[in-house]
Amino acid sequence: MSNEELDSRLGPLSNRDRPGKLVCVRLREWDPATASAEEIAGWLDLYNDVMSADLPDDPRWNDDQLREYLVVTMPDERRTWWLVQDDDGTILGYAGLLVLSDLGVLELYVRPRVRGTGVGRFLLRAVADQAATEHFSSLGVEVVGGTPSATFYSSYGFGHVYTEMRSILSLSTVDWAHVAEMAEALVSGYVVQVHEGDLPDDLLPAYAEAKQVRRANPTGDMELRPSSYDTDRLRASLQCLNQRGLRPYIVVAVHERTGVVAGLTELVVPAQHPTRADQYDTIVVPTHNSYGLGRAIKARMLLELREREPQLREVQTWHATDRQELAQVNKELGFVADREWREYEVDTDELASRVSGA
Numbered sequence: 086m087s088n089e090e091l092d093s094r095l096g097p098l099s100n101r102d103r104p105g106k107l108v109c110v111r112l113r114e115w116d117p118a119t120a121s122a123e124e125i126a127g128w129l130d131l132y133n134d135v136m137s138a139d140l141p142d143d144p145r146w147n148d149d150q151l152r153e154y155l156v157v158t159m160p161d162e163r164r165t166w167w168l169v170q171d172d173d174g175t176i177l178g179y180a181g182l183l184v185l186s187d188l189g190v191l192e193l194y195v196r197p198r199v200r201g202t203g204v205g206r207f208l209l210r211a212v213a214d215q216a217a218t219e220h221f222s223s224l225g226v227e228v229v230g231g232t233p234s235a236t237f238y239s240s241y242g243f244g245h246v247y248t249e250m251r252s253i254l255s256l257s258t259v260d261w262a263h264v265a266e267m268a269e270a271l272v273s274g275y276v277v278q279v280h281e282g283d284l285p286d287d288l289l290p291a292y293a294e295a296k297q298v299r300r301a302n303p304t305g306d307m308e309l310r311p312s313s314y315d316t317d318r319l320r321a322s323l324q325c326l327n328q329r330g331l332r333p334y335i336v337v338a339v340h341e342r343t344g345v346v347a348g349l350t351e352l353v354v355p356a357q358h359p360t361r362a363d364q365y366d367t368i369v370v371p372t373h374n375s376y377g378l379g380r381a382i383k384a385r386m387l388l389e390l391r392e393r394e395p396q397l398r399e400v401q402t403w404h405a406t407d408r409q410e411l412a413q414v415n416k417e418l419g420f421v422a423d424r425e426w427r428e429y430e431v432d433t434d435e436l437a438s439r440v441s442g443a
């Protein structure tokens with residue numbers, strides 16, 4: 086679709102919005118590293134506008150370390166951004182393409198009041214052109230259940246590959262005495278360590294070894310949120326999280342006799358929405374299963390957060406819908422299923438033909 090064609094589709098809607106005003110839109114590549122403070126604020130305004138429409142119960146974001154959040158990636162990753170703005174500079178939509186080796190991961194949001202006018206397709210075409218230039222074989226995207234995204238992506242040939250359920254724990258509902266019992270019910274032979282912000286160097290090799298378990302038991306997802314399996318990548322990953330304003334907390338169960346990391350649970354408290362934490366990996370190494378380690382370390386994490394992050398109200402976690410082990414622990418802690426998070430994938434040649442032919 087040409088820029089002109091998009092203008093003509095947006096015109097009537099925008100004119101209804103602001104009678105008598107001719108509205109033009111333009112698409113351009115955007116670099117949040119050099120963007121003005123006003124543009125960063127404009128991005129935040131768009132993001133919160135989208136959240137209000139699609140995830141009204143989620144906390145709104147603030148601008149704390151927001152530029153760093155948008156700019157910083159892992160050393161071997163990079164991200165390209167595009168904006169669609171109207172003639173006043175208001176951001177109507179944005180797309181981001183994160184490149185992880187030969188896989189591109191897309192995010193694309195359009196302001197609710199201009200949806201259905203072609204902005205999404207306009208942005209998707211820019212992403213498809215870039216993907217073709219870079220010769221990716223496929224593009225992945227996370228689609229939030231109950232939003233218009235599933236229909237949008239399906240209409241461009243994206244196929245559903247994997248589903249996770251998001252669950253939310255409201256800390257006001259937690260039975261803290263029970264959680265303390267869960268944390269204390271640790272079998273002998275293991276010791277629990279709590280780390281905030283970083284991991285000590287001497288723990289990194291054992292920690293990376295434990296993370297290999299996820300590799301050996303693939304969940305079936307496309308690794309849109311990849312784990313770090315070696316010490317250098319782990320170190321880089323922790324540094325990246327801190328720079329992006331995502332404060333990491335890690336609770337590990339160490340097997341005393343061997344020194345191996347038998348279980349771990351990771352969580353971040355984002356500066357951009359510090360009342361809601363994001364759970365990352367929880368792993369119990371199979372030879373240490375059935376001792377209640379997962380239960381004990383997740384309970385301990387909650388107790389630590391209560392002390393160290395008094396502003397925290399909720400924790401959100403995602404787990405595969407066909408995996409019951411952690412679902413049981415989460416239920417006992419008080420997590421409540423919220424909505425599905427689905428991964429979609431498209432072959433880039435297929436996408437290119439669909440967006441240009443649409």
Ligand SMILES: CC(C)(COP(=O)(O)OP(=O)(O)OC[C@H]1O[C@@H](n2cnc3c(N)ncnc32)[C@H](O)[C@@H]1OP(=O)(O)O)[C@@H](O)C(=O)NCCC(=O)NCCS
Binds near residue numbers: 193196204207228234
């Ligand atoms: C999905 C999204 C990007 C679509 O953007 P958009 O600008 O409205 O899409 P377009 O107007 O370019 O539509 C392109 C095509 O997608 C399809 N489509 C888009 N929205 C649709 C809907 N609600 N119902 C049915 N089809 C839809 C149509 O096939 C449309 O083709 P058409 O123009 O021939 O009718 C937009 O709704 C959005 O930003 N959603 C965010 C949802 C989300 O994930 N929120 C949570 C994160 S905080």
